[in-house]
Amino acid sequence: MKSPLGTGAAAYRAVAPAADRGSGIAFDGVSVAYGGVTVLEALTLTVNPGEIVALIGPSGSGKTTALRAVAGFVQPATGRIRIGTRDVTDVPPHDRNIGMVVQNYALFPHMRVDENVAFGLRARKAASALVAARVPEALAMVGMAAYARRFPRELSGGQQQRVAIARALAIKPQVLLLDEPLSALDAQIRRSMLDELARLHRELPDLTVLYVTHDQIEALTLADRIGIMRDGKLVAFGPAQALYRHPPNRFAAEFLGRANLLPVTGLEPAADGMARVRFGDVALTARNHHALPAGDECLLCVRPHDVHVEPHADTDNTLVAVVRSIQWQGDTQSVELALGEHVLRLACPPRLTLPGIGDPLPLHFRGTQATLVPVGAALG
Amino acid sequence: MLVWSRRGRLLTFVLALALFGVLYGLPLGVIALASFAGQWNNVLPSQMTLEHYVNAFRGDSFDQLRHSLVTGCVASLVALVAGTWAALALRRARRLPARVFDAIFFIPSAVPSVSVGLGLLVAFSHKPFLLNGTVWIVLIAHFVLISAFTYGNVTAGLARLPADVEQVAESLGARPGYRLRRVTLPLLAPYLIAAFSLSFALSMGELGATVMVYPPGWVTMPVGIFALSDRGSIFDAAALTMLLAATTLLVLLGLSRIPVRGSAR
Amino acid sequence: MRSGSAGAWVLPPLLLLALLFFYPLLLIVREALGGDGQVPGLAHFGEVLGSRMFRSALWNTMVIAALSTVGCLVLGFVLSVLLAFTPFPGSRMVARLIDTFIALPTFLVALAFTFIYGSAGMINETFVHVLGVARPPVDFLYSQWGVILSEITVYTPFVMRPLLATFSQLDPAQIEVASSLGARALTIVRRIIFPAALPALIAGGSLCLLLTVNEFGIVLFIGAKDVITLPLLVYDLAIQQFDYASACIIAVVNIVLSLGLYTVYRFVLARYGRRRAGLV
Numbered sequence: 009m010k011s012p013l014g015t016g017a018a019a020y021r022a023v024a025p026a027a028d029r030g031s032g033i034a035f036d037g038v039s040v041a042y043g044g045v046t047v048l049e050a051l052t053l054t055v056n057p058g059e060i061v062a063l064i065g066p067s068g069s070g071k072t073t074a075l076r077a078v079a080g081f082v083q084p085a086t087g088r089i090r091i092g093t094r095d096v097t098d099v100p101p102h103d104r105n106i107g108m109v110v111q112n113y114a115l116f117p118h119m120r121v122d123e124n125v126a127f128g129l130r131a132r133k134a135a136s137a138l139v140a141a142r143v144p145e146a147l148a149m150v151g152m153a154a155y156a157r158r159f160p161r162e163l164s165g166g167q168q169q170r171v172a173i174a175r176a177l178a179i180k181p182q183v184l185l186l187d188e189p190l191s192a193l194d195a196q197i198r199r200s201m202l203d204e205l206a207r208l209h210r211e212l213p214d215l216t217v218l219y220v221t222h223d224q225i226e227a228l229t230l231a232d233r234i235g236i237m238r239d240g241k242l243v244a245f246g247p248a249q250a251l252y253r254h255p256p257n258r259f260a261a262e263f264l265g266r267a268n269l270l271p272v273t274g275l276e277p278a279a280d281g282m283a284r285v286r287f288g289d290v291a292l293t294a295r296n297h298h299a300l301p302a303g304d305e306c307l308l309c310v311r312p313h314d315v316h317v318e319p320h321a322d323t324d325n326t327l328v329a330v331v332r333s334i335q336w337q338g339d340t341q342s343v344e345l346a347l348g349e350h351v352l353r354l355a356c357p358p359r360l361t362l363p364g365i366g367d368p369l370p371l372h373f374r375g376t377q378a379t380l381v382p383v384g385a386a387l388g
Numbered sequence: 389m390l391v392w393s394r395r396g397r398l399l400t401f402v403l404a405l406a407l408f409g410v411l412y413g414l415p416l417g418v419i420a421l422a423s424f425a426g427q428w429n430n431v432l433p434s435q436m437t438l439e440h441y442v443n444a445f446r447g448d449s450f451d452q453l454r455h456s457l458v459t460g461c462v463a464s465l466v467a468l469v470a471g472t473w474a475a476l477a478l479r480r481a482r483r484l485p486a487r488v489f490d491a492i493f494f495i496p497s498a499v500p501s502v503s504v505g506l507g508l509l510v511a512f513s514h515k516p517f518l519l520n521g522t523v524w525i526v527l528i529a530h531f532v533l534i535s536a537f538t539y540g541n542v543t544a545g546l547a548r549l550p551a552d553v554e555q556v557a558e559s560l561g562a563r564p565g566y567r568l569r570r571v572t573l574p575l576l577a578p579y580l581i582a583a584f585s586l587s588f589a590l591s592m593g594e595l596g597a598t599v600m601v602y603p604p605g606w607v608t609m610p611v612g613i614f615a616l617s618d619r620g621s622i623f624d625a626a627a628l629t630m631l632l633a634a635t636t637l638l639v640l641l642g643l644s645r646i647p648v649r650g651s652a653r
Numbered sequence: 654m655r656s657g658s659a660g661a662w663v664l665p666p667l668l669l670l671a672l673l674f675f676y677p678l679l680l681i682v683r684e685a686l687g688g689d690g691q692v693p694g695l696a697h698f699g700e701v702l703g704s705r706m707f708r709s710a711l712w713n714t715m716v717i718a719a720l721s722t723v724g725c726l727v728l729g730f731v732l733s734v735l736l737a738f739t740p741f742p743g744s745r746m747v748a749r750l751i752d753t754f755i756a757l758p759t760f761l762v763a764l765a766f767t768f769i770y771g772s773a774g775m776i777n778e779t780f781v782h783v784l785g786v787a788r789p790p791v792d793f794l795y796s797q798w799g800v801i802l803s804e805i806t807v808y809t810p811f812v813m814r815p816l817l818a819t820f821s822q823l824d825p826a827q828i829e830v831a832s833s834l835g836a837r838a839l840t841i842v843r844r845i846i847f848p849a850a851l852p853a854l855i856a857g858g859s860l861c862l863l864l865t866v867n868e869f870g871i872v873l874f875i876g877a878k879d880v881i882t883l884p885l886l887v888y889d890l891a892i893q894q895f896d897y898a899s900a901c902i903i904a905v906v907n908i909v910l911s912l913g914l915y916t917v918y919r920f921v922l923a924r925y926g927r928r929r930a931g932l933v
Contacts, residue, residue: 079555079559080558080559081555081558100558101555101558101559102558102559102560102561102562102563102564102567103561104559105561106559107559107560108555108556108559108560110552110555110556112550112551112552114550114551114552114553114555114556115553116553116557116571116575117550117553117575118574118575118577118648118649127557127560127562127570128560128561128562130570131557131560131561131562131563131566131567131570132561172556175560176560179560179561185559390734390738390739390828390838390841390842391739391838392832396838397739397741400735400739400741401739401741401742403735404732404735404736404739404741404744404747405741407728407731407732407735408732408747408750408751411728411806411809412750412751412754412806414765414769415761415762415765415766415769415806416765418765418768418769418775419761419764419765419768421768422768428768428773429773429778430778430782431775431778431779431782431783432775470665470666470669470670471666473662473665473666474663474666474667476662477662477663477666478663481660481663485660489663489667491919492667492670493666493670494915494919495674495912495915496670496674497915498863498867498911498912498914498915498918499674499678499867499908499911499912500866500867500869500883500884500887500904500907500908500911501867501869501884502869502884502885502887502888502904502907503678503681503884503887503904503907503908504674504677506681506887506891506897506900506901506904507674507677507678507680507681507904508673508677509891509897510677510680510681510684510897510901511676511677511680512677528673531673532670532673532674535670535674585756586756589755589756589757592758593756593757593758593759593760593761593870594758595758595759595760595869595870595873596867596869596870596884596888599873599888599892600888600891600892610758610760610870613760613764614760614873614874617764617767617874618876622764622767622768625764626764626768629758629761629764632758633757633758633761636756636757637753637756640753640756
């Protein structure tokens, strides 16, 4: 579907080359330091035109710093940043042609909704006909057309954030930067705004988005590719599903979704990208996606919902663990089990009858649904 | 909420009213009463008159009102521009220089007004800066004395501006000048008005520096009130004080009525 | 404005202040130290500082400032507690009235007090005319006590502002819980309200000290012959006696004293959070 914003060329702004096709973002060895402390370390990452890349990580991991470096609010100590084909490292923020949405909306409280949305166009001295056409379009995109004459303080949090998104889109930015855009909203509104953002990107397929969040659900829902950050470094980067199925290290496995990680030894590569390993004296099979060498020690990663209670006679992947606690959470039951000194979690259907606390429970998982993760000293 | 019993409440109410009445109500009331007093040889004036107000709106006294208003407005406006300028400039400065300059801009508020006046007399009585005997020296004295207060108010306002708003404006393509005009200053408006109000009130009541530097042709109201009371015309002094207080409060009231658009507060 | 150019932007207001404030200040110091070389510099300095006139002015200034500040703190605390914690009909209006008092000239109170406590004021007239006392019995106004009472009245609002701000942020549940635990009003004031108020009291008190040391209008209007403070002495020497050299010497001492107090005030503010006490 052609975007409603696609009408009218981006001719008002000469420095927006090929804005209709969308522009990518490239970090090339970008480091940022505050007062001697490195908060972002040699980040190299590319966001392709029209792609949504989410940067996730705990607070202080450098993800927001990376976004603010694209916006121009932090100056890299080393490295270059490109938007499209243009090196913007030394370009002031107001000349970068970006749209930015922040956690607390940051609407201009002294301007009405339509004036807020028109701000970027007016700041570039756009013709008033263009402003008159573009503002209602942008407001309609986020379903706020009826609120054009309100002041921000008369709107709810979710409505304010819609206006903030419309304001960022109205200038037809080369890239859209979203910094924790949903974190200030309550759970229910967050869910519907997430759907809204997904719809928006279907309507504007050329829009390049850098999305910073600490919420893995948001990242998994929206992003084409996900970067996981920790202590100022990018520790994993890849397509969302691949990263979830085959995490390249322990941190990625545990930060993106929940994971059971069992230390295994005696790796023996097998056919079809599989491998046999030993957990204590139990033999298990799992995918060897990262092609780990024979005899390696590594971690076996299996997601809680891939662990099943029904025993299957035709497989080796069977473990017996002791039930420690059962939490009934409505649509699932979350079971915590002790497997020797290790803890194992599984999610099972709500109606399934489970044994009592302290009872042994035979478990099973498919080898194709488990993956082997290298134990990196730096990232483990 | 601190006193729950009925008797206790009544007692604190009476105590509070008595304290406030004696300390703040009585002086204002007495000045008001004296400004209407024809003769006052007993507990209360024996005779009321409007004569002192007629005097206040006539000749010298009315000129003094004009001088005070002009001085207050001009000095406050200049102080507002200088204070806002300084506060905006220091905002992006590095931490150490910002703190040093901040202290420098506040220092005038710590120096006694009489000494400020004396300094101006010493500095501006010879060429090349011969300002003694002109209106300028009064304006300068008032500007110096109130500059720290405007600077302080604007700085406090800047610190309370909603976070991110200016950066978002910049990311949307607003150049520094445009951002200042369309975002920063409108958001700052309530603080600018408060800063101007405070400076104006301080200037209207300024005595220490003015009494040192004023030329005969530019007597302000406080100086005039002192002259009246010094030569025994205390009822005229009271009427002029009432006029000074009323003018100040009226201007402040007017300023507080200026609508500030969509202010978040 | 990027951080690099901030230095240049700060120059215009800085130069303005340098010319109109710091340059005159410097000239006062130069004049005090003997100025143009006509007066034997430091000798005169020592002579003035050794004079009885100066010593008594310094003593008066400090006594008046200290007692006024103590008075302001006590009164300000009592009034603020009454306003904040025992709401009575009209308490909001009273709070606003106190706030507008800050906007009025300081000498208004001194003038009013001559009508109330003066030798022919309301109180003495009451004694003489109603009670038949032969001579006016109330006779404190034209002494340092008149000045102190006036200054307490004028500067108490400066203590109340930060106090009321602090009290408005105090969780009322704290007081309710304390009451439910059996604490009486005075215990609550002592154990809960006073500790919470301490930073505001210290900030307000140091501001009061600074303002009362520099107060001029009240002392001038009360006009008691033997109550000469440093600012009044500067005025007297310069304007009545045209002795600029001596006036500058006194002014230097006064300025040093004030800047010292101001440093204390800034330190207190930095230490106890930046809830500015009133204006500065």
